[in-house]
Amino acid sequence: MTLVEEEHFLALDPKPWVSLGVPFAEACAHHASLTFRAKRVYLIISSSISKTPALRSLKAALGDNIVGIRYRIRQHVPWPDVLEVAVELRDLDADLIVTLGAGSLTDAAKVASFAVVKGAFSLDALDKIHIRNADPSKLKPCTIPIINIPTSLSGGEYNPPGGATDLRNSRKTSFNHGSMGAQLVILDPELTVSTPERVWLSSGMRAVDHCIEGLCSVAFRDGDTAGSGKVDRHLLKGLRLLLRSLLTTKHNPGDLEARKREMGVIEAMRGLTRGVPMGASHGIGHQLGPLGVGHGETSCVMLPSVLRWNLKNQGEGEKWVRERLLKVLDAFWEDATKLGGLSREALSAGDVVAAFFGELELPGSLTEDKLEALAKNSMTDRCIPTNPVAITEEAQILEILEMALTAG
Structure with a gap:
């Protein structure tokens, strides 16, 4: 179900869908409730956005359905950041992830949701599921849907792979499964003016x-x-x-x-x-x-x-x-x-x-x-x-x- 004045179209097959033309907070609340039937929403917010009215708008729109908020993911998505998010997603029993900010948040949501379904809550466990070490036949699909509200142009919202950095060797690694990534991307040009x-x-x-x-x-x-x-x-x-x-x-x-x-x-x-x-x-x-x-x-x-x-x-x-x-x-x-x-x-x-x-x-x-x-x-x-x-x-x-x- 779409909103009046909302453009709603499929960006790629089979996902994500794109919402355009409606203020981001209104669109997010609408789809969280009616598209995903979410009751336990976990937010990942960029540090800069957390200091703006944008976060207040999103929190007001989602209300009591918010069960947790992660402020800031470091650039290039260090593995410890991913693991902290994954543990919170598990412990809070989140049924929807919403990111508000730039590309590092997008990758963190992808990899953390993948870690949850794989039960990878340690550095050694995470090391076993990136593309160089994982056995594709044993990879389970992600189960927590994701809404991305991007404020930059890097484009990671539109494809499954996510990158994260192993700080032990300063090496960035890729994680990939067709189920990873956003089901919905909400675009709001006015939001990006503050980027x-x-x-x-x-x-x-x-x-x-x-x-x-x-x-x-x-x-x-x-x-x-x-x-x-x-x-x-x-x-x-x-x-x-x-x-x-x-x-x-x-x-x-x-x-x-x-x-x-x-x-x-x-x-x-x-x-x-x-x-x-x-x-x-x-x-x-x-x-x-x-x-x-x-x-x-x-x-x-x-x-x-x-x-x-x-x-x-x-x-x-x-x-x-x-x-x-x-x-x-x-x-x-x-x-x-x-x-x-x-x-x-x-x-x-x-x-x-x-x-x-x-x-x-x-x-x-x-x-x-x-x-x-x-x-x-x-x-x-x-x-x-x-x-x-x-x-x-x-x-x-x-x-x-x-x-x-x-x-x-």
Whole structure:
């Protein structure tokens, strides 16, 4: 049952559904009660949101159905944070999780709900259920539904996998089961106006990274084997919506119509759900985060150098890589001309992406910190084997990192 004036549509098959057009607190209370029949709601709230009227609105709307509130999940979702949430979900017998905030909360809800159904309430137990160690045949589906109310653009609300960091080795690991993730995502552009500019823009660049690494994915190595026409349409549409939204909201943060272009995130995820793996920007970025770089900013730091490295190192059998990079360059060009002083003929995809970051005043270079450990951890990441130009040794990762040290 939908509300008057509510847009309610399926983002991906089989989930999540999206609610748009109604204030977030009203939509959440409506669906918590009538869609999920929830009586024991557990909230996960970002630290910044907890200090705003948004939390008061949500608490007033849900009332006595709230049984617990978790304030703040640290960036990159440390395992101890996940375990604390999982224990509370179990002890409070929660029947619905609602997150209000950015991407770390989304991942925490996914992984904690998965830990509950697996009975994983210790570090050692959690270590047995991530994708490198889990036996897929023994994985049970999650049972606690999730509503995400995002305030950023990273897009993790729309797919099952969740990432969390083992602080014992500073390694970010992935947890995945088709049942993980939100059943409902509530979008409210007005809510996102209070998101700090750097978080909004950098998380948007994470979504842009999804589009770009998707467009350059090894899924297209052999031509149209991944239904590339449909995938390209989704990824290119998402990319263009995001570029326009980011440029506009950078200079006019209160433009709600521009913020509605967060629909570009959904288009990106529609492209990626068709078997399109990511590459080294995601692979290195996953491991860079635990070293203190914000989730979205990992894309700002790594993506231009990865694109430049891929172009420089494509082999004789990898000429398709250049063709895909030119597709990215063409997609950017309409907006890149606004950046001043650029020549289309002199640019590579890495150059234009770096220039776009500069226009948004986002960080574009890496600091020299634990590069060898970063390279070692990156080699264990699931996205490194699917980089469009083959990466087989740590020295290649170090070469990319050296490029990022002097980028900007």
